[in-house]
Amino acid sequence: MKQKIFGAEIEKCCACCEMGKTSPDGEMILCIKKGLRAPDSKCRSFRYDPFKRKPPAAVLPATQELTAADFSLDV
Numbered sequence: 001m002k003q004k005i006f007g008a009e010i011e012k013c014c015a016c017c018e019m020g021k022t023s024p025d026g027e028m029i030l031c032i033k034k035g036l037r038a039p040d041s042k043c044r045s046f047r048y049d050p051f052k053r054k055p056p057a058a059v060l061p062a063t064q065e066l067t068a069a070d071f072s073l074d075v
Contacts, residue, residue, distance in 0.1 A: 010048055015039040018049035 014020045014037045020029040029037045033045045 012042040012046045012048075013040050014042060014046075016048060016052045017042075017045075018047045018052075019045060020052075 010016070014029040014031060015022075017029075017031070019032040020037065021031075022028075023030050023036070027039075029039050029041075031037050031043075031045075034043055037043075
């Protein structure tokens, strides 16, 4: 079975569709097939566009507890 690059469960929404384009106000999606749509709506014409995907924010490690001894190479 072929493995999906971005996971098997891609949420279908107009914001990630290749037929949709963000409107100038940034709140709605202009769809080629259906016209003006809400970003979280979906239809049967959905085609996933990986370039419109918003990846989750990176979690930064807590660096307040680290000291200079944590970074030394003493053996």
